[in-house]
Amino acid sequence: DQQVKQNSPSLSVQEGRISILNCDYTNSMFDYFLWYKKYPAEGPTFLISISSIKDKNEDGRFTVFLNKSAKHLSLHIVPSQPGDSAVYFCAAETGTASKLTFGTGTRLQVTL
């Protein structure tokens, strides 16, 4: 039972355009959400997070939107850059011992 779903395994976007990565969840107990970026042969690195009491969090080119009623969050990258090409994981935490449940990841390719 996949509680955090990333239904798009891959996404290709032109440099300078907006990248939108989506994530859906089923567990209404999740109250903290994170996005991680992962390059090949490296560990995931933290990108941005959002608490369930907010609906938007922004950090430079990265914005995360949370729609609790739809159990949906999205990551917007504007403008997209070639260095953004990586696998992006959505993760959610229930408030129990900081355990995270991860999605399956979306591979973003930013083309020139």
Place this chain on the structure above:
Amino acid sequence: DAGITQSPRYKITETGRQVTLMCHQTWSHSYMFWYRQDLGHGLRLIYYSAAADITDKGEVPDGYVVSRSKTENFPLTLESATRSQTSVYFCASSESWLGRSGTSTDTQYFGPGTRLTVL
């Protein structure tokens, strides 16, 4: 070096052998975690620890054993390796109960991973 390290980075072993993957962090973080990454599954939690001498099972604990005698170390042992345990293993640590500190950098920090192949 400060941070979180894993060793070995690559390991090939045979079915039935015991293997231990090491994880070391220098931040004195309370929480530590082991994940495995497999195609189609993302990262799945194997075991976690809230403090020294406190460990608990995650989503996929079968076939694995952990210990945490010191805050900075969290070794993962495969007691009798099987081919299904071929995977990339990531260790992570976090300082606080995520989302409660109020800081935007409240997160788990990941090591570089160990690629394990069981023949």
